[in-house]
Amino acid sequence: MMETMIVFMNFKTRIVMASVAVAMVAVIACGTEDDTPAAVATPDLIATTVPSEGIPEPVTREVVDAPIDGAEIQIRESFPVQYAVEVTSGLPNGCYAFNEITVARDGDVININVTNTRPAPSSYPICTDNLRTVTNTETLPGTYAQGTTYTVNVNDKVLTFEGQDPIAVTQTDDRGAIISLDELSDLFRNTDGNASRGDEAYQSFIGFSGEAMTVFGERVEVYVFDSLEDAEAFASGISANGTSIVGPDGSISSVLWIAPPHWYIRGDTIMLYVGKNLDVIDLLDSISYPMTVCDTALKRAVSRAKLSRYPIKLTCVK
Numbered sequence: 001m002m003e004t005m006i007v008f009m010n011f012k013t014r015i016v017m018a019s020v021a022v023a024m025v026a027v028i029a030c031g032t033e034d035d036t037p038a039a040v041a042t043p044d045l046i047a048t049t050v051p052s053e054g055i056p057e058p059v060t061r062e063v064v065d066a067p068i069d070g071a072e073i074q075i076r077e078s079f080p081v082q083y084a085v086e087v088t089s090g091l092p093n094g095c096y097a098f099n100e101i102t103v104a105r106d107g108d109v110i111n112i113n114v115t116n117t118r119p120a121p122s123s124y125p126i127c128t129d130n131l132r133t134v135t136n137t138e139t140l141p142g143t144y145a146q147g148t149t150y151t152v153n154v155n156d157k158v159l160t161f162e163g164q165d166p167i168a169v170t171q172t173d174d175r176g177a178i179i180s181l182d183e184l185s186d187l188f189r190n191t192d193g194n195a196s197r198g199d200e201a202y203q204s205f206i207g208f209s210g211e212a213m214t215v216f217g218e219r220v221e222v223y224v225f226d227s228l229e230d231a232e233a234f235a236s237g238i239s240a241n242g243t244s245i246v247g248p249d250g251s252i253s254s255v256l257w258i259a260p261p262h263w264y265i266r267g268d269t270i271m272l273y274v275g276k277n278l279d280v281i282d283l284l285d286s287i288s289y290p291m292t293v294c295d296t297a298l299k300r301a302v303s304r305a306k307l308s309r310y311p312i313k314l315t316c317v318k
Contacts, residue, residue: 008074063099066090066114069133071154073161081164082240083140087154089114094128110140112154124279139240175213178267182223184287188215191283203272205245205253206234216279221272231268238263238291264288 008306066089087101098114114136119125121310134180144150144163152159179187181197188195192215201221210223225231230248242261245253255261257274262281264271266288273280284290 014085015020052163060120061117062120063117065135065155066098066116066159067092068114068155071112071152071157071159073159074137075164081103081144083161084137085110085112085152085154085159086135086137087112087114088133088135089116089155090133091134094130095119095125096132098134101138103138103141105141105217108148108150110150110152112138112152114155115249163184178228179269179287181222181224184269185213187287188213188220188283192216192279205251205255206270207247207249215283216277218273218275218277218280220280220284223272224271225268225269228268231265231270234270235291236263242291263291265291 016209069090070086070088072086074084074086074144076084089098090099091098096116096118100116101112103115104113106113119127140152146163148163150161152161152165152270183197185197188197193218195213197211197213199214199219201210201212201223202208203210203221203223208223210221213220213222225234233248237248239245242263243255243257245255247253259275262273262275262284264273264284269288271284271288273284
């Protein structure tokens with residue numbers, strides 16, 4: 001009986017000890033929220049220095065006057081007469097780049113400065129040996145009196161021109177002849193059989209009502225002035241891009257058009273077309289004198305080899 005008891009006690013003891021061991025293993029495995037992982041050894045970072053040898057230094061550039069290969073005065077067939085200079089400047093080698101062209105007027109003298117950029121002498125880059133040219137056409141600012149001689153300095157080139165009689169420049173063919181509204185309507189119908197007329201047109205800065213005609217589905221406003229002189233006086237107040245109008249009384253109107261404005265004069269008649277229809281523009285170009293030249297007209301000149309009489313680059317309302 002005594003031996004049996006001892007065996008039972010030993011068995012129970014082993015059970016308790018085994019349970020404690022299992023519990024300890026569980027605690028070690030699970031851990032607690034406050035436990036932090038042991039630091040992991042990492043190899044030391046080795047700082048390296050990249051040698052600068054073989055890496056080119058940044059190239060600094062300087063602004064220099066461009067060599068002028070050619071410069072020509074252009075007189076636009078418009079009212080009022082506008083003048084421009086077409087300038088061809090050189091890029092001596094592959095390291096040169098065109099920088100800018102500026103125009104400034106001081107009385108009877110107009111100074112045009114054309115500049116390039118090139119690497120500064122301290123840079124000494126290797127440049128390709130290819131000569132190139134750049135052509136720019138710049139409108140001369142302001143108005144120019146008939147018979148007065150003006151000097152244009154283009155870097156080291158000197159040009160002169162004489163102010164022209166606006167009537168002699170513009171009224172050189174039947175596009176300057178006085179035309180009635182009936183005759184104008186007939187011209188429209190001869191080109192577009194669906195052309196029509198009859199609606200009223202009015203612009204506050206003109207001050208009186210005109211007539212709106214439709215050609216190629218577009219509206220053209222027509223205003224007949226009391227005399228040729230009155231029409232020309234109004235035309236002289238229209239800015240080059242057609243967005244600003246100075247009235248005979250000195251008032252200034254600035255207009256934000258919904259499309260590029262195209263102003264025309266024929267005799268005592270002023271016509272206004274706001275739009276981009278090339279058929280309308282071509283028709284009005286053929287029967288009257290344009291007073292504004294837009295980027296669209298220049299693009300058309302290139303694509304259709306037309307309007308070579310309008311070399312001036314102007315920007316219109318988009």
